[in-house]
Amino acid sequence: MSAPASSGSKFPRNMRGVLGGWARVSHANFERWLYLMHRLTGLVVGLYLIAHLAETSDIVPAYLSGDEGIWNNLMQSLYTPEAHAGLLIIAAFAVYHGLNGVRLFLAASGVGVGRPIRPEWPYAPVSLRSFQRSLGWLFIAVTLILTAYAFYELFVVTHFV
Amino acid sequence: MVRESTLMWIQYITGLGILVLGALHFASLTLLAPGGYPGALEYATVISRYTDPLWAAALEAFLALLSYHVFNGFRVLLLELNQGSGWTKAVNVTMALAAIAAFLYGTRTILVFHLGGAI
């Protein structure tokens, strides 16, 4: 944002960037929070996919050599509360991203964003008061419920808790 | 080349598909697994998931949808960070190659069980 005090580049671009733009949470409306979470969850789960493909490919040397131990040892080493906490986060993030993605797809299809109005002061915009907002809250609730179920599977069934 | 609206349409459709197949993937590890979640990661259960043609097909489809969706998503993020022509070209090429690479790598894991160890 800052520019050296020499002619030609003395007018700063004044762009807020990632922290002040994508991640700006002060005075953020509900949809802006959902957008930020969508980016974060997508990034994390996407990176997890790459790690997951690498991890699951370890079944191949186990199968080819007939040595079950290669696979079972790997699974044993990952059967820890810490690893399961990581998986819980991935599960929660994946569910949120998928559900919010449905809401975004519906919005991009013109569903749930309302119909044009004639603005009257105090000018509450119709798209922020329509069905897509209720859908956002509903999907957050569903995410929490499914995360609770994932917690049950990852921690209760496995007797970590 | 390809219209951005076409790329985004496929992004939406693969997203819906991933929601369904992802639920199936989670179910295969919990509800539909003999012995529940801990048993789902046993060697025998995992092998059965790869050798059974239906499960293998579901995994392959899941992988295809994810490869497109994830790397197109990364592409969108990266293009928003920088708009230079060199950067744009590099991002487009790298994400396309990465998607293909991820798909091929994952497919190999699945195909090994159907080609008798050839690859």
Added chain:
Amino acid sequence: MAASEQKQLEFKVPNLEGVEKPIKNVIFRVSRFDPDRDREPYYRDYEVPVYRFTTVLDGLLYIKYNLDPTLAVRYSCRMGVCGSCAMIVNGRERLACKTNVLSLNSNIVTVRPINNLPLIRDLVTDLRPFFEKHKKVMPYIIRDDIEARQDREFLQSPAELNEYMMLTDCIKCGLCYSACPTTATDALFLGPQALAQAYRYTIDSRDAGAALRFDVVDDPHGVWRCHFAGACSAACPKGVDPAFAIQQLKKLLLYKRNAMKSRKPAPESEKVREGTSVEEVLKSMPKEWPSPPAPK
């Protein structure tokens, strides 16, 4: 009727608190930047007396008149219709002329220029990129016969008008562009204002330029870099709701591309005005418009 029978008029003393004398002094923390001297903007504090109806713009002009004449600030109508005084007040995108200082409930009012546009000086940003993007979407009616008859209207029903009417309230203030998370990193992104106006003209039943505008907005840095954060609609001081327009534009691109391209624009009206001809209308136009009655 005798004068004593008339009811005594009751005169209520109005609440004059804050009208004749200032209520308190408030600190205006104003972003200052001189491109010839400073490397980056900094905040400077000024103490400003505030009346009940003092707006942020009033405060800034008080600073300019009494405390620091070097303060550069854009303003014009001071009633919320020109869009010149767009700035960020206490962290929110506001029009300075429409922001009552006391309503901010704070003894410190932080004022800084809007985001994502080059900063020229103090509170003044370069709006040229903003206007260039607006021009890029061809914000005017496009049709083959636009030059044909200039003396009659195109027929448009109230329902067709309602589709885009709320989007015509845009005053091009730039607050939506400042609030948008995508413009914060993407310098090529068209921005909520341009995209909303692209929809406004595309959906207008008098327009036949959908194909041209689709090519502009269906771009890696067009409509599809909007992710419906809704910050634009939340920031808009006129209730234009650009987020709504952009989602509808996405819908057109996904589902109604061919229908919009082959849509026939609204036809011309047969009559100039009901029952009259062009010549009659021209003859009946007065040489001088009537002036208001003289005061008594």
